[in-house]
Every structure is written in C-alpha cells, then in structure tokens.
Amino acid sequence: MAPEQIPGSAGPDERRLTGLALNPAAPVDVLLRLLALEFAAVRVALCRDRVLPGPVVDAVVAHPDWRTRGFFAENPYADPEQRARLVDDPEYRVRGRLAREPRAADDVCAPRPLPDRTVVRIIETYESDNLWELNRLISPGLQRAMTTHPSAKVRCMGIGRLSWESLTPDVRDALLADPDPGVRKAADATRHYYERLRDPDAVREDLPAHHCHARTHLLMYGALAPDVVAEALSQNAWLIAFNDSTPPETVALLAAHPDPEVRAQVAARPDLGPAERRALAVDPDPGVRLALSVHPALSEAERAAIDYEVEQDEAYCLWPVYDPESVPDLEIVRAQALSAHPLLRRRAADEPHLPADLVALLADDSDLGVRVLLGQNHPDAPAALLLRCFLEHTGRDRWHVTRHGNFPRAGLARFAGAEDPAVRRLALLDPAIPAETADRLTRDPDPQVREDAARHPRLPQDRIVALLDAPELAHRAAANPALPAATMYELIAAVGQPVP
Template identity: 55%
Template sequence: MSTPEQIWADADLPARRLAGLALNPSVPESVLLRLLSDAPLAARMVLCRDRPLPDTVVDAVIQHPDTRTRSFFARNPHVDPAQRVRLVDDPAWFVRAHLAGGPRVAAPARPRPLPDEAVVHMISTYEDELLGGPFYQQISAGLRRSMATHPVANVRHWGVGEWRSLAPDTRAALLADADAGVREAAQRHARCEDPTWVESTLPDRPCHARTDLLLHCPLTRAVVEGVLARPVGEEDKAMIAVNPTLPPDTVVLLAADPDPEVRARIAQRTDLGPAERRTLVTDPDPDVRLAVSVHPALSEEERARIDYQVPTDHFFVHNPAPEAPRDPRTVRRDALSCHPLLRRRAAGDHLLPPDLVARLASDDDLGVRVLLAQNHPDAPASLLLRSFLEYTGPERSHLTTRPNFPTGGLAVFADHEDSEVRALAARAPDAEPTTVARLTQDPDPAVRAAASRHPNLPQRRLAALLDDEELAHHAAANAALPPDVIRRLLRTGGRQAGPQE
C-alpha cells in the first residue's frame, strides 16, 4: 500500500490542482463534497487530512467506502478529536490503527487528546500492537492521573506505568488487584524499588536497562562501590551522580572526581553540602561552575561572585506545561534573579503573571526573551516578532503560531536576506500585488509556496501558476481563485483548457 508521500509523488498536475481546491478556504461545502466523491486519491488525502471540515463533509467522510480516505481523516490534526473518534469501531483495522496512531503534527505541537470514554474503549478492545507510543500522547492528563484506580482492569494495567508518581495506598491496591495482569505489572514495578533486586539484575554491560537502573533505582552499597572501582561504561559515574539514593559520603567523593561531567552532575544535587558547594564554585571547569551557579541553596550575592558564562547557542523551544504548576514564589524568585539560566527557567512558565511577562520581555538575554515568546500565551506581538528575527535555532517557526504573532507591517521583510524572514511578507495582508508576484519567483521554495497562496497575488500570475508543476496546488488553494476557474477545474477533473494539457 502506497505511503502518503508516494501518493503525492504519483499525483499528476490535474490531481494536484484538485488537491489545492480541497484546501481553498473560499470553496463551498458542495465543492468539498464533490471532491470527496469524485477526486483522485491525492486530492481526497489532502481534503481529509490537512484542513478542518464542516459537519456535513465529516459525515460523508465517515461513510466513505474507501478505507484510505477514512484513514486520512483518522489522522487529521485540524478537526475536533470527537469527530475523528467516530471511526473508533471502523471495520478496517487500517483505519483503527491510524486513529490510535494519531495525527502527524510538527514539533513542538502535540495531538489533542481523544475523549476519555473513547480511549477506555480502545484500551479495552484494540489489539496491543495498535496502542503504541503515539497513542499515549492522545490520552488526557486527567485520565492518565486516574488510570491506576480505574474500574476497567485494562486501564489500571496502563496506570501501573505511572508507578513512580503513585501514592503508597494506590500502589498497595495495585499489588493486591483482583486482575492477575495488573498484579503482575505492579509487582514488576515494585521490585525496581528493592536495591537487592536491582543489584541482582543490573546488566554488566552498557545498555538502556543499566542506564535506567543507575539513574533512577535504589542502589546497594555494593553497586555504588562497584561503579566507583570498576565502571563498565564511561558514563557510569555520571549516571549515579544524579541517583536520588546516592549515599552522602559518595556525593562528597564524586564532588572531587577528576571527570568534569561527574562534578557537573553532582553540582546539581539539592543535597550537596556547603563545603562541596564552596569548592565547586571555583572549579577549574566552566561547565561545573555554571552548573553549581544555579544551586537553590545559593544567595543572589553568592551567585554573582561565581565566574560563569551562560551559552547563547542553546535551543530555546516550546515546552508543554507541567501537570503540576511550579510554586509561584519560586517562579518569581527565578524571574528576578541575576542569573540568566534562572530567568530562562521562569520565562518558560506558562502561568507567569503579567508583571513578570512585561519584565522578561525586555530582558537582555536572548534565551529569556525567546523562551518567553515560545511558551507564554500572552507574549506580546513585538516580542514574538523580535524573537523570530533574532533566533534561528530549532522550532523558530513555532513563534509564528503563537496567538499574538503580528501580521501588520510584515511586507517590509520581502527583501530580507533570510528566507524564513522573507516568508513573513507572504503573511502580510497589506502586501503589494507586485511584491507578492515577485515572491512567487523567490529562490526559496517555502517563500514561493506561501506567496502563491496570498490573496493579493495578481490574477494573471495566479492563472499562470496553475500550470506550474511545483506551485499549482498552492495556486489552486488561493482564496482569490475566481469561482469560474473553480467550476472549470471541477468540471474537467483538474485539467486546464489549452495545449499544455
């Protein structure tokens, strides 16, 4: 069965024009229904997967006889999950698999959760092979928190996976659960809290299992001493350095380890003693000094005396809001800190109050400004635009999806040397037609594509682009496409009249 990429690669020019019509915001429901009924697979794929749909069209998709067409809708990130979940009992496993796999969304976006009752139904009735990692991202936070005590045994089995965050009485109930599968799963997790079992099962070679045990599980004195004396991997000591069960004397020992990475890990421990902190703040390695400089036990005066340098080439990206909000007093303390890393930590808080938003929006640190822009729902328009212009790292484009990203005045960037900035001009509703037409011939394909959809594109140029192999589907998606052209493309199956066809 062809992949979506292959379906698009195999689509001819008429099919791509119809795919553009499927995305055109100005076409009426009747056109969408006609495309759903008569258009080739590539156009139906785009229609069902890549845009929101009116209820009448959704009804028709759910009843469509073609399995692939329904499966595309199952992965549509633009529609309400309650619409997608109407396919929960689709007769084709292929459709059910795509529903469980969820929409393909570009990072940092995540698919919206499915209704809780649908998730419970899927856990109870779907084959395990359909419920892989992507499915978990579609489970609401509320359901995840309640899974361990859910009345359905299959759901409780999933809830056992949250073992480390479960209350003691909930763990005890799972260990005594009436369902054998739930009990066995709980027992497997419980034994990971037994240092003797950890010692008995610890692999003697570098691997994921050894890493997990050394990082997170309680360690016997024998395991700790074995790592210190005979590490089997280069990262062994660095891994136990962050283990919460590390004995205090070992913390002291590792604070003086010759490996800077080990010292940097130890420097982040909240149980680091005053003597060790005093030593590490003057460590010869800059990474160690930077790590200890944000230690919560230090005062602002002590931080200011440390010779640290904050890197500016880090990735400043969107982070999902934690299920448990940070303490507002801690957030405020970080936001007012002299340390850029602490201010960056505060800037990523989605619940930052207005006075701190205003303060950090003019911070002199690039990371603070961009993290605020990437994460806060009320980040001001001026900050969003400034961040986009100054930050060129991963998830830069996410800034343009933030609620307050401006559109006015963007046409001034039409000649910018950075192609991503030039593309902003195609978002400007006041862009001059001649400017838009010029951008359809830009060296960068993303700029050309965006300009081809701009409603200010001159009609003569728009008509010419319908014959362009690369840009035809973007031109057909242009909201300014004349109704008579739309009707003709529908009537001819996407073919243009003329010798080129």
C-alpha cells in the first residue's frame, strides 16, 4: 500500500492517534510512544507530515523499520540537516526517498535543498536511477559549481544539468581535458551533441520521421535547413515558430498561418519584424492580439493602440523562490511595473525582488491579477493587500495567501457568519476567536470549516474531548493543541500502550 493511501484505511482508534501524531503541543514522550505503536497511518503522520523535536528525530533515524525511516526521508517540513542523517541508510529504498523532492500535501511547503555535502555524497555513492529526481534538492550554489567541483562524479553530473553553451570556454576546455575519463567522455558527447544541434545537415540526419520527443526537440531548438523548414510548415508549424533559428522569411509566412496558436507563438518572438508586428496587432484572433501586445519592441502607445483583452478569471500561482541570489534586471522590472499593460504589471508583481516603492504602487493596482500575484509572491506584501486578495480571488491557490507571514489574523472572527465557506474558514485563523464561535463552527455545514474548528485551540476542552468520538472530526480534535495531556495518554492507553 502506498503511504498516501494508509490514512484512508485507518480504523477509529488509529485515526485518533494519527491526529494526535500531528498535535503541535504533544510532549516528546507522547510522540515517542506513538512511534512505538504498530500503526502505519500514525507513523506516516508522525514521521512525514510534521516538524519533529530532536529526540524524536533521533528515534526515527535509528528506527529498525525501514518504512518508518523512509517516511521521514520524504518529510518536507523537516530541517534538511535532519533528513540528511539518512544519506547512508542501509536500506536502498530509504536512500531513494531521500534523493527525491519531498512534497507537502498542501503543495505549499516548497522543497529545501539538502546540505551540499549530502548531495555530493548522494551523487558519489547512489545508483544513477536515484539521481534524476534530485532537482531542487541541489542548492543553487552547488548547481553553479558542479562542473568545476573536486569530485569527478559531480563534474560529470554537472555536464548533464547545465547547458554546454552556458559554460565559459575555459570550463569547457577543462572538462574536455579532465583527468577523469568519465568526465572527458561526457564532455565530448555533450559538445558533439551541441555541435550537431547547430548544424542544419546534422539536424536533418538526426530528425526522426515519426512524431516523438526527439523530433519535437530538434524542430524547436535545432538549426533547420530550408527543406526541413518547408516540410515542417505543413505539419509542425508551431514548433518552428518557437525555434530562434527559423529564418525571417519563414517567420513572415508563419505570421499569416491559418492556425491562431501558431500566429500567437510567432507574436512572442523577440526578433519579430515591424511588418509582422503591424499585421498581428490587428489579427482577427483576440489571443494573437494579446500575445503581440506585450512584445518588448512595442512602445506604450503602440500597446495601447491594440485591441486586446486580459482575462481576470485565472489561476494566479504562487512561485516559490528557488535561488534568492538570482536578481532580475530591475530596470526591466520597473518598466513592467509602470506599464499600462496589466500582463506586464503582472510579470513585475511575480518578482520577489520588486522594490518597496513598486510594491506600494502595485498593491493598489486596478488589475486583480497584479494584486493577487503580488500578494502570493512578494515577501513584503502588505497585510491589507493579502486579505483583499483572499476575499476577491477564488482561484485554485486562494488559500496559499493565508500562509504569508504578513497575513492579518487579528479580527478575522468577524467572518464567521460569511456566506462563502472559504471566508468562514478565515475566522478560524483568528487566535482570539470567541470560544462559542469556534464551538458553533464545529457544526458548520462545510466539512473543511468543521475540521478547522475542531483543531482550534480556543475550542472549549469539553467539546474537544466530545469530538474524539465523532468519526468525521476525531482526528482533527486529537490534533488540537488544547487537548489535555492526560487525554493524550488515555488515547494511547486505549490501544494497549501503558500510561506512565
């Protein structure tokens, strides 16, 4: 059974103990007693789905059951230094889970890189099948330094993770002359690949006749000979519209292509000529006109002259910052923020390095998307904006904004009677919500509201204890930090664990 399926198969006692395993106020002794129980769902919750105190981490890392250690290996909430203790685990399945990006159930807790020494150890000692999912577990600093790292295996892996053309000539020459034969082989193969990718005759020779990933990649990124372009015009026009080696005369043909998706792709090309820009600016398809309206070569007056429409009903996403040292060209960001075009302002609002004066400006922007993206992605988004974002935007990532450090919590109890159940949930973020209100919300018609209310610490203790016998809410009540410690021990004793 997969770990994510275990909680759904749990019985009543196990579900209560699973909730207790997530209780942030549970003493270390309670957590250690839960770890000793033979309940898979409890161990999943305890080891994978929460932050653990040091003594419990020690017990998990030393636990004889490899599955228990494996749950902790994929814990997205644990400090990476704690997870790194499993790097030399004797069970290959535990090591395999450590080498994968851990994903939070709510997809909000972004994966954090493992310590560099741990990643190097993984690269040097794990089977290659365990390395392809490392991804964001490699810190940006190590990522940049891989091709010059002292370890030959790290250099070899770096060749595959970094574009050959992004490396300086000195680094390329050093890799081609590397003392390690494996590095030299990988470097020579990568150089050969890129040389062929820039050779139209080689691309023609390598191009598969059937539709596949290799054909798509070559048509999008390879240097294309005239005959290859001519053939692709009828079958794969979108792909060559993306390719930056497509010649200007072909781009002109693609700008008049009958498929609006192809024309929209052409509209995004930075090398688009003035004639094509003028034609696409009055294209009959609104999507094409919108794509052209954000072209970097246009002036603000030219953008304003285009009849475009920006959709408001979109999924405005949270973009977790992976490399905090990667700072964009702030002049470009400023120009975008000051543009009259909502999509350009949205691009600026996505940027976590946006200066304070532009944050203040965009926080009151007329475009919903600008406001929501700023609230989701900027670390200094003001509290009033964050609450406004939640109340006005009902998209998929709506709840993410409530986890922002600046999201206001005081006074949210006033939303307890709102018509929208998602807004009623806001009331349960208020640390001072009246006890009777929290009690009433445990009987709310919406199941998510009831669950949030059941674990609110302002809920009266007698109601918390009563909910331990409610099948739907028992696990949430057991996770309530106001649950008396004596009751915690009683829940464990009920399944045979002795009370001290």
